[in-house]
Amino acid sequence: MVEGSMTQGAGQGPEVGRTATLRDFRVPAYVHETGPHPQSVLPGEADRPVAAPRRYRLEYSDAYTPTERDIPVIHRGGTPPVTGPASAAVPQPADRPGPLFVVGDVHGYLDQLMAALREKGLVDAAGHWSAGTARLWFLGDFTDRGPDGIGVIDLVMRLSAEAAAAGGYCKALMGNHELLLLGAKRFGDTPVHSGAGTATFQAAWLLNGGQKTDMERLQDHHLQWMARLDAMEEVDGHLLVHSDTTAYLDYGDSIEAVNDTIREALMRNDVYEVWDLFRKFTKRFAFRDEGGADAVRSLLAMYGGRRIVHGHSPIPYLLGEVGSEDGEHGAGPVVEGPHVYADGLAIAMDGGVTMAGKLLVQQLPLAR
Secondary structure (H helix, E strand, O other): OOOHHHOOOOOOOOOOOOOHHHOOOOOOOOOOOOOOOOOOOOOOHHHOOOOOOOOOOOOOOOOOOOOOOOOOOOOOOOOOOOOOOOOOOOOOOOOOOOOEEEEOOOOOOHHHHHHHHHHOOOEOOOOOEOOOOOEEEEOOOOOOOOOOHHHHHHHHHHHHHHHHHOOOEEEEEOOHHHHHHHHHHHHOOOOEEEOOEEEOHHHHHHHOOOOHHHHHHOOHHHHHHHHOOEOEEEEOOEEEEOOOOOHHHHHOOOHHHHHHHHHHHHHHOOHHHHHHHHHHOOOOOOOOOOOHHHHHHHHHHHHOOOEEEEOOOOHHHHOOOOOOOOOHHHOOOOOOOOEEEOOOOEEEOOOOHHHOOOOOEEEEOOOO
């Protein structure tokens, strides 16, 4: 989750647990001390004809750069307790779809995710699917900043199989941090020359919470899973996306076209093209302030749905209530639930778990 308009305020001050050497990597031929990671090619890609490299002119406004950290991380003391008994998902007749749930940004906080899923009755005490025909959508950003991003991906993959066996489903969208991790693994320290200076995926990943243990545990099946994620979907009148941006309009005039275009771009494995994807989907706040409702309407008119549901931008930032970066007095931002805004047309689901906020799991529809 990086975006230039956040660099004023959120990007100020040293990040907890990070060295000053990662604060600005906009210099030629940046190389991190751990050395470049080898480029990764998904199984089957070696036999695929390789298109000629495409060079994109990456254009940035003065207010935007993907090469500066913007979201503070506040180290948490432990797993939050589940308040009250777990409530089972409402059973549904066999001929009707089960209840619909969405999950905001997880960012490696596996324990908090498990607690939130148990609280909603979606998993049992052992962490297995217990919601029958319920439908569960993750809105992206599974890794980085928190301690166990690969554990989160493994959980989502397992729940997908268990939910399908029970007659429900568990699905996921691609977030900008999936693009970031894919880029860091595939391209390492390959320089990308852009309007923001010389950048690399490896440096951007480190700057924005990349965890060494995630990279060490990253396997081919994780890479394949991330590269095949859809970017958007419409369910029960809800247009589900990761980022609160209109950049989706750049990739197609239908949900299917957007998903196919992004998936094909990742298959071409061109560093400039993947960087362009990443920097576009780090943009945020398109639905906030004046004109925000119109921006939402432009997406709904193109792709369908009555409301848009997104993660990416922490609710405390949308509300202008940013918590202390150093966790002063142990108090994080107060987030009770999703944030409904933009004339009631947008629902924000990132509760700010990386800021000691709340990892949100919400049943839809949500009252206006």
